[in-house]
Structure formats: C-alpha cells, structure tokens
Amino acid sequence: MRRMLIGFCAVIFVLWASPIVFAQGLDAMVGTQAQSVNTRQLDQEVSRLVRQYPQIQIPSAGTIASDLLHHKNPFNVPKLLSGLGSAIMGDLEVEGRVLGIIFVLSVLAAVLGRLTDSLGQGGVAEISRLAVLSLLILVALHSFGVAITMVTSLIGELWHLMEAIIPLIVVLMAGSGAFASAGIFHPLMLLTVNVVAMLTRDWVLPLVLMATIVELVGHWLPKFSLHYLGQLLRTTGLTLLGGLMTLFLGVMAVEGAAGSVADGVALRTGKFLANTFVPVVGKMFSDAMEAVLGSSLLLKNAVSMVGALTIIVVVAFPLLKLFLMMFLYRMGAAATEPLNVGGVSATLGTMANAIGWLMAIAGAVALMFFLVVTVVASASNGVIL
Amino acid sequence: MLAVVGTWVKSLVVIVLLGNLAEFLLPKGDLRRYTGLVVGLILLLVMVSPVWRFIQGAHVTVIQQELLGSGTGKNLSAVIQREEWNQAEAMVLSFPGVSSCQIRRLPKGEVVVRVDTTKPINTSQLTSYVKAAVQMTTGASTVAEVQVHYHGTVTSEATGTKRRE
Numbered sequence: 001m002r003r004m005l006i007g008f009c010a011v012i013f014v015l016w017a018s019p020i021v022f023a024q025g026l027d028a029m030v031g032t033q034a035q036s037v038n039t040r041q042l043d044q045e046v047s048r049l050v051r052q053y054p055q056i057q058i059p060s061a062g063t064i065a066s067d068l069l070h071h072k073n074p075f076n077v078p079k080l081l082s083g084l085g086s087a088i089m090g091d092l093e094v095e096g097r098v099l100g101i102i103f104v105l106s107v108l109a110a111v112l113g114r115l116t117d118s119l120g121q122g123g124v125a126e127i128s129r130l131a132v133l134s135l136l137i138l139v140a141l142h143s144f145g146v147a148i149t150m151v152t153s154l155i156g157e158l159w160h161l162m163e164a165i166i167p168l169i170v171v172l173m174a175g176s177g178a179f180a181s182a183g184i185f186h187p188l189m190l191l192t193v194n195v196v197a198m199l200t201r202d203w204v205l206p207l208v209l210m211a212t213i214v215e216l217v218g219h220w221l222p223k224f225s226l227h228y229l230g231q232l233l234r235t236t237g238l239t240l241l242g243g244l245m246t247l248f249l250g251v252m253a254v255e256g257a258a259g260s261v262a263d264g265v266a267l268r269t270g271k272f273l274a275n276t277f278v279p280v281v282g283k284m285f286s287d288a289m290e291a292v293l294g295s296s297l298l299l300k301n302a303v304s305m306v307g308a309l310t311i312i313v314v315v316a317f318p319l320l321k322l323f324l325m326m327f328l329y330r331m332g333a334a335a336t337e338p339l340n341v342g343g344v345s346a347t348l349g350t351m352a353n354a355i356g357w358l359m360a361i362a363g364a365v366a367l368m369f370f371l372v373v374t375v376v377a378s379a380s381n382g383v384i385l
Numbered sequence: 386m387l388a389v390v391g392t393w394v395k396s397l398v399v400i401v402l403l404g405n406l407a408e409f410l411l412p413k414g415d416l417r418r419y420t421g422l423v424v425g426l427i428l429l430l431v432m433v434s435p436v437w438r439f440i441q442g443a444h445v446t447v448i449q450q451e452l453l454g455s456g457t458g459k460n461l462s463a464v465i466q467r468e469e470w471n472q473a474e475a476m477v478l479s480f481p482g483v484s485s486c487q488i489r490r491l492p493k494g495e496v497v498v499r500v501d502t503t504k505p506i507n508t509s510q511l512t513s514y515v516k517a518a519v520q521m522t523t524g525a526s527t528v529a530e531v532q533v534h535y536h537g538t539v540t541s542e543a544t545g546t547k548r549r550e
Binding site (some may be wrong): 214215223229 | 390398400401405487
C-alpha cells in the first residue's frame, strides 16, 4: 500500500514537473545565453541605423530567438512595405520637382532655338543651347551628387553593421560546436567585408563618378568629346566590382563546405566518446551538451536574422530612391527627345545610366554582405543532427 | 593612386573646356581648323603622359638600385662581414659571465675582440672560446688579441694563431 502510494506520487510528480521543466529550460537557456553574449553593441548599431525610418522596428536577437521558439513571426513585413510605399511618395515628390525644372529648361531651349532660327543667326542659337544645357547639367549633377553620397554612406553603414555583427556570429558559431567553421570564417569574413567595402568606396564609386562627368562634358561640348575615356573608366570600375564578387562567392562556397564537414566529424566524435567511455552519466552528458549547442544555434540564427533584416531595411530605401531617380531620368530623356534640342535627351540618358550603375554597385555590396550573414550562419547549421 | 587618375581626368576635362572656348572665340577660317588640330594633339599627349611617366620612372628606379643600392657590389662584402661579426659577438655573449663584446678591425685586416665580464673568468678558456666563435662565423682565424675587462682590470691575451701560420 505504502509502496503503491510512493509510486503514485512519483508518477504524479513526473507528469506535473516534466513539461514545465522542459519548456522553462529551453527558454531560460536561450535567455541566459542571450544575456551572457553581449548583444548590446549590435542592438545599438541596429537602432542607430534604423532610426531614420521611425515606422520600422527591428527586434533584438533575444526577442527573435524566443519568438522562433514559440513559432511566432518576429518581423512585421506589412509595416516594412507600407514604410516603403510612403517613402516612394516622398521621393516622387522631390525628384518630380527636379524633373519639372529639367522639362521647363528644355522647353525654354527649344523656344529659344526656334526664335534665333527665325532671326537667322546660327551662333546665338548655339550659345542659347549651351546656356540651357549647362543649367540642366548643373541640376543633374546636383542630384547625382546626392545619389553618390547616399551610396557612399550606405556602404559605410553596412560596413559598420558587419563589423558589429561578425564577432557575435563567430562567437555563437563556436558556441554551437562549429569550431572549424568559426576558425575559418572569422578572418575570412572580416577580410572580405573590409576589402569589398574599401575597394567599392574608394575605387569603384569614384571611377563611375569620373566616367559620368567625362561623358556629361562630352554631351555639353560636343567638340573634342571624351566619350570612350568615360567608357574606359566605367568598365574598369565595374570589372573591379565583378571580380571582387566572383572571388567572394568562390571563396565563401569552398570554405563553407570544408568547415561544416570538419565540424560535423569533430562533434560526432565527441558525442560518441562521451556516450561510450563515460560510464553512467555519459548519455546525460552528451544530451546536455546537445541542448546547450542547440540553444546557442538558435541564438546564432536569431543574430544572423537581425543582421539580415537590418541589411534589408537599410538597403531597401536608398535602392528604391535610386530606382525612382533612374526611372524619372529615363522618362525625361524620352519626353525631351521630340523637342529636338541637341544634347538634352542624351544628357538625361547618361544620367539615368549612371544612376543605374550606382544602383548596381549598392545592390552588389549589399548582396555580398547579406550572403556573409545568412550563408555563413546556415553553413554551420548542419553540424547538429 | 586614384588621386593620380583624378588629376589626370581633371586636366583632360579642363583642356576640353579650353579647346571648346577657343573654338567659340576664334573667327571662322584656317586658324580655327589648326586650333582644333593643336588641341587634339595636346589632348593626346596629356592622355598618354601617365604611361610615359610610369615607364620612365620605372627605368630610373631600376638603374638607381643597380648603382647605388646599399647591399650591392663592394658594399655587399662589408655588409656580410658586419653580419658575421654580429653573429660572433652574439655567440661570445652566450658565454656565462660575459656582459658585452665588441669586435674591432685593425689596419692589417686582423681583429681585436674586447670582452667585458661580470665576474672573474678563466681568461685562456674565454680566449679560445672567442677564437672558436670568430673562426666559426667568419671562416678564418683572424683574431689578433682578446682583451678581457673586469672592473677595470684588463687581462689581454694575444693569440698566436696568426703568427704561427
């Protein structure tokens, strides 16, 4: 009777205690790890970057981890889309004004040209065309300067973000058992990020800027045109960027595969040894190890998710603005062509091309950083099975 | 590097602007045609000049290194000898009780070794050690004298190797 009572009590206790202990255990473990790993710097950096877009909030790594654990969606996508929509409206207003100025200028140039034609003096028409075109180029160069400043600061911001996030990811990677991956990726990621950001900021962007200026001068003063010099400069810059990207992708792919295989072998060996040779508590020990590694894996994925979200948010707005600018310049080129003022539509077309190249550069850099954060994080996910 | 490219492009653009200005200002006629030709030639020259300067610069630095480099020709043997002496000094310094060691050259090509010690040392043992070190590093036994200094007392031992040879 007494024995039965004790057995009953034990069964009740187990039924009562186990699910709660389990749930609290994983939650608490993730929480403890989120506190012990110092994510404050990352959170500061992220909030500093996202402050320009007050309607968007990026949750912290700990929040994302617990949301993922409870199968919730940590990020509000519709909010991002509505933010993008309102940004489109604002940009359209600003850039539309610039386009309006350009239209007025080209209509003025056309009227002046017809007037001087009827007066019968060729030189005056040329001078008036030159005056209007120089005004137009001033306006266009101003907006191009805005665009290039935007791209430069975007690359700088992404650079800072990566330098805040890479040490954190590497620590968590090592914490989830991927020692070889962490060892391989740490110098590799820092090197790649620094080389890509520095070369893009100091070489590719200035080369594209110079190419644009040379081509604009060529449209402005058609005599002694330097069109092919501009093409040479631009091709140099973009080839540099393409080479960087190829190198980056190749290195990442190879190192990712090598690291995760080595990690898998090392970790399974450790588990097997613990299971086999530690007599009584071996199984328990290896299970506990797996739980700790799993929670660290969750946190690592949360951190890389924070990084990826921030990159998306920080890049989406400038890219959208650049795209709008490019579209409006293309529209201007199409609309001013029938007025038949020499050089106006060619200038607008060149501007549209240049902004398109800026967009490509910013997109390529952002894509590379995005891959660093996501692919590298998922490369070491296959370790625990 | 990029600054060089920048100034290059800038000077090209300035020349284009000035050429266009000249085209506007000059009257129609032969002068205008020739001006166009001259401006075109100047543009070509400026465009090619960095390449030319680069080749010239490379040429000049190569010749300078051949003629005046510190580690070439006659200077090379001096460098090697200095290096050998440094090694010999380092070896002597590894002897217990030796605090400093200096190798000096005599006009005849022999060397004098001055050794400072922190405690009284068996001089003949030290002398043979020094001789062996110099022999090993320079390949020739050219030690004329070994001076051992200890708190002001000088024990000098002239080696007989050279004289015997």
